[in-house]
Amino acid sequence: MKTAILVFPGTNRERDAADAIESVSGIKPVIVWHQETEIPDVDLIILPGGFSFGDYLRVGAIAARSPIIDALHRKADTGVTVLGICNGFQILTETGLLPGSLIRNRDLDFICRDINLRVVNNSTRFSQSYALDQIIRFPVAHHDGNYFADAETLRMVEDNDQVVFRYCDPAGEINATGNPNGSVNNIAGMTNKAGNVMGLMPHPENLIDQLLGGIDGRALFESLLGRAA
Amino acid sequence: MKARVLITLKTGVLDPQGKAVQKALGTLGFDGVDNVRQGKVIEIDLTETDETAAYAKVSNMCDKLLANTVIENYQIELLPDGT
Numbered sequence: 142m143k144t145a146i147l148v149f150p151g152t153n154r155e156r157d158a159a160d161a162i163e164s165v166s167g168i169k170p171v172i173v174w175h176q177e178t179e180i181p182d183v184d185l186i187i188l189p190g191g192f193s194f195g196d197y198l199r200v201g202a203i204a205a206r207s208p209i210i211d212a213l214h215r216k217a218d219t220g221v222t223v224l225g226i227c228n229g230f231q232i233l234t235e236t237g238l239l240p241g242s243l244i245r246n247r248d249l250d251f252i253c254r255d256i257n258l259r260v261v262n263n264s265t266r267f268s269q270s271y272a273l274d275q276i277i278r279f280p281v282a283h284h285d286g287n288y289f290a291d292a293e294t295l296r297m298v299e300d301n302d303q304v305v306f307r308y309c310d311p312a313g314e315i316n317a318t319g320n321p322n323g324s325v326n327n328i329a330g331m332t333n334k335a336g337n338v339m340g341l342m343p344h345p346e347n348l349i350d351q352l353l354g355g356i357d358g359r360a361l362f363e364s365l366l367g368r369a370a
Numbered sequence: 371m372k373a374r375v376l377i378t379l380k381t382g383v384l385d386p387q388g389k390a391v392q393k394a395l396g397t398l399g400f401d402g403v404d405n406v407r408q409g410k411v412i413e414i415d416l417t418e419t420d421e422t423a424a425y426a427k428v429s430n431m432c433d434k435l436l437a438n439t440v441i442e443n444y445q446i447e448l449l450p451d452g453t
Contacts, residue, residue, distance in 0.1 A: 199438055206435055235438065242440045249386045289383055289441060323384060 142366050143183040144170035147213070147229075149204040154190035154226065154346065161346035162187070165362040175207040185222045185365055186213065188229030190282070190344060200243060200285040201231030210236055222266060222365060223338040227283055230330075230340030239333055239340050240298060241290030246283070247323025253282040255354075256321050258329055258343060259309040265332055266368045267339045268305050270360040276313040277357040279343035281321065286342040288324035288331075295325060297334075306330035306341055371416055372449040373428045375436055378409035383441045412436055421448055 144162045146155050155172060162170045162185075171181055180186060194203035204210075217223050217238055225233040233239040246252060255278050260271040271277070290298060298304065307327040310319035315327045322342075330341030345358030379385050385407050392406035414431070418424040428446050437444040 198435070202435065202438065234440070240440075242438055244384065244441060245386045247384065247386055249390055287384070287386075291382070291440075294440075323386075 142166040142168060142185055143181075144168070144185045144187060145173050145180050145183045146170045146187045146189060147173050147175065147180075147209055148189070149175040149191070149193035149207060149232075151193040151195055152189055152191035152228070154228075154344070157344070157346045158187050158189040158226065161349045161358065161362055164349050165359065166366050173209060175204065175209045178208050178212055180209065180212045180216055183221070185224065186216060188223070188225040188232050189346075190227030190229060193228055193232065196285070199235070201228060201233075201235040204228075204232045205235035214238070217333075217338050220335070220337050222368070224267065224365075225338075225340040226344060226346060227281075227286075227342055230342055231285065233338060233340045238338050239331065240294045241288055243285050243342070244287045244289050245285050246287050246321075251282075251284045252286070252321050253280075254321075255280050256329075256343060257309050257311055257313070257319060258306045259313055259315060260305070261307050261315075262302055262305045264302075265305055265336055265339070265364075267330075267332065267361055267364055270364040270367060274313070276309065278348075278355060279345060279357060280347050281343045283322070283342055286322040286324065288328045288342075290325060298328075298331060299326065301334055303331045303334065303336075304328050305332060305339060306343070371419065371421070371424055371451055373414045373416055373424060374447040374449060375412040375414070375428065375432060376409060376445040376447070377412065377432075377437050377442050378444075379407060380441055380443055409442075421450075424448055 260275045306329040345361040348358035388406040388408040
């Protein structure tokens with residue numbers, strides 16, 4: 142699985158993403174700087190976490206206007222798999238590749254802890270190695286993870302089965318107790334309509350080795366590897 | 371001339387910062403505060419002297435970068451030099 146990782150000033154999770162990809166696929170990803178205008182021929186493009194451009198103006202806003210973004214649009218339009226994690230998800234909404242927006246957490250806190258997720262759709266290229274309704278535990282580390290979309294957009298997202306992960310309580314119930322940041326419909330991860338672009342706030346790339354407390358994130362990358370193979 | 375852009379959250383978009391400010395106002399003893407919404411102001415100095423052209427330019431800036439129209443509205447105020 143050939144992978145490119147896009148890096149902006151302030152990105153800080155590119156190493157974690159690269160380690161996860163190499164651990165699962167055995168192939169080192171290519172790092173692409175935001176001022177480039179071409180992305181190499183790859184199976185997967187990752188926008189990793191961090192605080193691109195210091196979160197100035199709005200989270201992800203400045204990164205989404207970088208020179209590399211035109212190339213990202215071209216790749217995404219031809220069906221190349223695109224994965225945005227945390228700040229990467231925020232950038233993808235700012236580019237318009239994913240609908241809605243990520244706003245300040247409901248309780249204004251920076252949340253840095255493990256949260257529970259339910260896999261609500263395992264028929265996507267990002268989630269096929271999970272069981273439907275599987276309860277998994279991922280870390281989150283964000284200040285602006287509160288997913289918002291207007292009623293009409295939300296209806297389309299739900300009708301098209303674009304939601305992949307929802308925040309849940311430890312028993313797996315999708316409710317207010319299990320919602321750390323106020324996201325509408327407990328949305329933690331979602332795809333675009335075509336299904337080749339996904340964004341999620343939690344960090345699967347940090348749970349690929351038992352040494353780090355679990356391997357719940359591994360299946361996400363194995364899902365992608367299964368498709369690329 | 372100078373352009374002043376006022377960016378506010380659309381109705382229906384949760385504003386946790388506005389809520390926190392509202393609560394703090396209550397703590398300070400200010401009563402009768404029904405709601406607080408927080409936004410931002412961006413001031414831009416332009417070389418353009420024609421108001422219509424300046425307005426069009428700043429509108430385009432708002433649509434392309436300054437505001438995220440998924441969640442925000444913007445208003446543009448033009449301030450001719452010397453005011």
